[in-house]
Amino acid sequence: MQPIDREEFAAGVRWWQTKTSWPNDFHNNAYVELAALNPDGEFLDDWWPNFLRRLSRWRAVRPLSKAAVTALLVANREHLGGAWHQACAPVKDLDITGVTWEQVRAFPEVVARLKPTKSRSPVFPSKFCHFLLPRIFPVFDNAAVGDSRSRGGRGPSTPLTYEGYFNLVKETWAATPAELQAEFVAELTRLVEGEGRSPLCDGFPMATKITELALIGRRHA
Structure with missing residues (x-):
């Protein structure tokens, strides 16, 4: 796996600061807010509207309506809570360096049911999971990192799943x-x-955000 180098990290920082509307603090204050509002597996009606608005601002919901995603949340609420307590609660104080995909996969797999896509796009599950455990779950953004596709060998490009992106971030940092x-x-x-x-x-996701910037730099340098 290719390690991060100074040039691509610097290129990623430049892209963040000059080509996006991302905040100057790289979401530092947002992580404080998200930590305070984390439902710890209790995905109830009073928690959802604010979380849904944030997902919408991060362009994770489109082209579905908020009502459609809400209906799928309600239908999967019990499974979502169960997956959190099984996969996330035991490791919530760790970061991506201390967990494997197999340990946590149950949660993003249930999250993906809230916005099903034919391509198994990582965008929605990555943002939903990142808002809850940013130190473990890296966020994927098509405009920043790529077009949700990866090329393996000499064959045609294939969809990049969230599992693939999670492992890319983890292995690049390692x-x-x-x-x-x-x-x-x-x-x-x-x-x-x-x-x-x-x-x-305290909970700023250094490993995932630094690697995100480096991957942005690789694409946009």
């Missing part, structure tokens, strides 16, 4: 030398705190 990891953590901390003008939150 392949990056520890001294470079520390350098990237220090630089992203400086950017978030300097531009956002507030301290880095």
Whole structure:
């Protein structure tokens, strides 16, 4: 697996700062809000509207209507809670380096039922899961990282599933030398705190966000 290098990380940062409307703090304040509102497996009616609005702002719901996704949430609520308590609750204090896809897959697989797609696009499940456990579940964005497709060998491109993207992020970070990891953590901390003008939150997802920036840099450099 190709490790992160300084050039692609810097290119990803430039893309974030010049080509997007993402906040200057790279969602640091949003992670504080999301942690405070985390339902810990109790996906009840009073929690859902605010969470759904955030999903919509992150363009995760389209082309379905909010009503359609809500109906699917209600239909799958019991399974969603069960998958959370089985797969997520035991590891919720870890990050992506401390878990495997097999440990957590039950939850995103149920989440994907709320917005079924023929291509098994990772966009919706990645954003839903990222909002709940950002240190474990990386967020996938078509415009930033790619078009939800990967090329294997010499054959035609095939859809990139969330499992594939999760493992790409995990293995890319693991392949990056520890001294470079520390350098990237220090630089992203400086950017978030300097531009956002507030301290880095305790649960900021360093491994997933640094790797996201690097993958953006690979695509947009």
